[in-house]
Amino acid sequence: MADEVSEETIRSLEATALEIRRDIVRMTHAAGSGHPGGSLSVCDLVNALVFQELRIDPARPDWPDRDRLVLSKGHAGPALYSALALRGFLPREELWTLRKLGSRLQGHVDRGKLPVIEASTGCLGQGIGMAVGMALAARLGPHAFRTYAILGDGECQAGPTWEALMAGGHYKLSNLVVILDRNLYETDGSTESIMGIEPIADKFRAFRYHTIEIDGHDYRQILGAFAEARRTTEGPTAIVAHTVKGKGVSFMEGTHVYHGKPPSAAELERALTELGAPSGAPR
Amino acid sequence: MTPAGPAESLRDAYGKTLLELGGKDPTLVVLDADLSGSTRTILFGQKYPDRFFNVGVMEPTMMSIAAGLALSGRVAFASSFAVFAAGQAYNFVRQSICYNHANVKIVATHGGLLVGGDGGTHQMVEDIGLMRGLPGMTVIVPADAPTTRAATLAVHAREGPAYVRLTRENLPVVTDGTFQLGKAAELRSGSDLTIVAVGAMVARALEVADELAQMGVSTRVLDFASVKPFDEPALLRAARDTGAVLVLEEHSVLTGVGALVASTTSENYPVPVRRVGVPDVFGESGDPWALLDRYGMSLERIRDEAWELLRVRGKVQ
Known part of the structure; x- marks a missing residue:
């Protein structure tokens, strides 16, 4: 069965992706700190989830049957905040409060401050475990939602990530989808030069995941993988999404430098020009 | 002055109370990390296998899984020895449970030196300080089996994270079991x-x-x-x-x-x-x-x- 993805859907996602990427560089610049590189790499995955795949409703953010998204790489909050704002879960002007005192938009996503976030994360290696717990709860019922978790590649060096993945495989959680943002870089450099995680797809397979490798910036492939995951009933699905760190901003691409460093004023102008946006920080 | 009663097992009191709660509260789930015989969660596991998760030797992730269950409407009890529950899993208790204000009750057995033969690696004497320092955490250290039962009921009834520290050794009954949270x-x-x-x-x-x-x-x-x-x-x-x-x-x-x-x-x-x-x-x-x-x-x-x-x-x- 072909998974029909219309041209209109693709064009619509590409349009929101551009908005999210502009927001990411503006937000991190305004905050004076943050993680643009990993937010840009995960942007298309988050965008596809929030606008297409997840069963969520801005009118009912606490709907018990809603699908759950756990952003285990909690430092990529700017991508999720922007997507949720565009989808109507929070006011767009709130985006510029990122990392400021009193803001609901914490440096790492925070459920206590912003309840639409399903799980506070940031200390790595914990998100998959919480997602496994949510998937178990959904299996017990009565609310049969699906759970999606986005994992960073540096996070694959953390032992508890594998504890949690092992549990997902053991319990055959077919309602769980783990998405790896494989952007190749962590804070200090490339994952393979620091502590290699390859062959990562084989590791997921060994942990009993139906494993799909995709280009994490190609919406047909992303939505196709989500559809394949929904058809997978024997156990959990892992999607290894090959992405580009800093995707969309040439000087942030393929480097660890902007993992945890925001753009300067000049860099922001350059980034916005590349992203086809009017120059200048918002307001 | 009432003399101390005969020694009773705090762990047995915990296990039996869980069993009792299991029949009353269908949202209750219990997790353990390969020590269910020692912690007595096995009693619940045998009666309610669908709501019992023995995750093996992964105490940190047990805390995250418990948090995920709790964030999805379940009341989760998670048990292990104190050195693992509070020590090995500390930052998972901190972020997954306390930072999320997840409704997870950690009942840790084998607190303190009374672990005995297993030695210093397993004798957890820092857990009260670690757990007390966590915002939003309730901390209870029962002196006997009746208090263990009352404390288990009390943390179940109170929304939010809790840590209950039990002792491996049987202890004489010294209270009438009328434990109240926040009351000496x-x-x-x-x-x-x-x-x-x-x-x-x-x-x-x-x-x-x-x-x-x-x-x-x-x-x-x-x-x-x-x-x-x-x-x-x-x-x-x-x-x-x-x-x-x-x-x-x-x-x-x-x-x-x-x-x-x-x-x-x-x-x-x-x-x-x-x-x-x-x-x-x-x-x-x-x-x-x-x-x-x-x-x-x-x-x-x-x-x-x-x-x-x-x-x-x-x-x-």
């Missing part, structure tokens, strides 16, 4: 000296208090099972009424209840305070009760500290 239990009234105690040390506190009574010294004994929330009024009343406080705990004196009592009194009503507990060292293998004696919690030491406080207050020569 006055097990002996007295006006010359106060002994504050938690867990296994409550029985020793009563033994010394009864000896002192025969010598005409009136000793108030407070069971502070509810470490957090802490019954500050009861402590300050005791400080005012008796003028000196001796604290007994099977835990490091650096970060435990003694430190809490000393800081609370010194900020509000300074009186002499002496702390009996584990000094700044790890334990070792040995007979459980001999370990308490070896590491500074003997009856003799408690008597000496009591007399020292009475002397400082001018109540004896």
Whole structure:
């Protein structure tokens, strides 16, 4: 069965992706700190989830049957905040409060401050475990939602990530989808030069995941993988999404430098020009 | 004065109470990390296998899984030995459970030196300090089986994270089981000296208090099972009424209840305070009760500290 993805859907996602990427560089610049590189790499995955795949409703953010998204790489909050704002879960002007005192938009996503976030994360290696717990709860019922978790590649060096993945495989959680943002870089450099995680797809397979490798910036492939995951009933699905760190901003691409460093004023102008946006920080 | 009752298992009380709760609360789930026989969660697991998750040796991730279940409408109890539940899993308890204010109850068995033969690696004497320092965490250290039952019911009934520290050894029944969160239990009234105690040390506190009574010294004994929330009024009343406080705990004196009592009194009503507990060292293998004696919690030491406080207050020569 072909998974029909219309041209209109693709064009619509590409349009929101551009908005999210502009927001990411503006937000991190305004905050004076943050993680643009990993937010840009995960942007298309988050965008596809929030606008297409997840069963969520801005009118009912606490709907018990809603699908759950756990952003285990909690430092990529700017991508999720922007997507949720565009989808109507929070006011767009709130985006510029990122990392400021009193803001609901914490440096790492925070459920206590912003309840639409399903799980506070940031200390790595914990998100998959919480997602496994949510998937178990959904299996017990009565609310049969699906759970999606986005994992960073540096996070694959953390032992508890594998504890949690092992549990997902053991319990055959077919309602769980783990998405790896494989952007190749962590804070200090490339994952393979620091502590290699390859062959990562084989590791997921060994942990009993139906494993799909995709280009994490190609919406047909992303939505196709989500559809394949929904058809997978024997156990959990892992999607290894090959992405580009800093995707969309040439000087942030393929480097660890902007993992945890925001753009300067000049860099922001350059980034916005590349992203086809009017120059200048918002307001 | 009621003598201490026969020794009973705190772990059995926990396991039986879980079983009882399982029949009343269909949202209850229980997790364990390959120690379900020791922690007694196996009792629940046998009756309610669909709601029981033995995740194997992954205590940190057990806490995250429990949090995920709790964030999806379940009440989750998670059990292991204290060294794993509070030590191995600390940052998972901190972020997955406490930061998310997830409705997870950690019931840790094998707290303190009374673990015995397993030795210093397994004798957790830092957990009260670690858990008490977490915002939003309730911390309870029952002295006996009836309090264990009452505490299990109390944390189940109260929304939010909790840590209950149990002892491996059977302990004499010293309370009537009317535990209340945030309330100290006055097990002996007295006006010359106060002994504050938690867990296994409550029985020793009563033994010394009864000896002192025969010598005409009136000793108030407070069971502070509810470490957090802490019954500050009861402590300050005791400080005012008796003028000196001796604290007994099977835990490091650096970060435990003694430190809490000393800081609370010194900020509000300074009186002499002496702390009996584990000094700044790890334990070792040995007979459980001999370990308490070896590491500074003997009856003799408690008597000496009591007399020292009475002397400082001018109540004896």
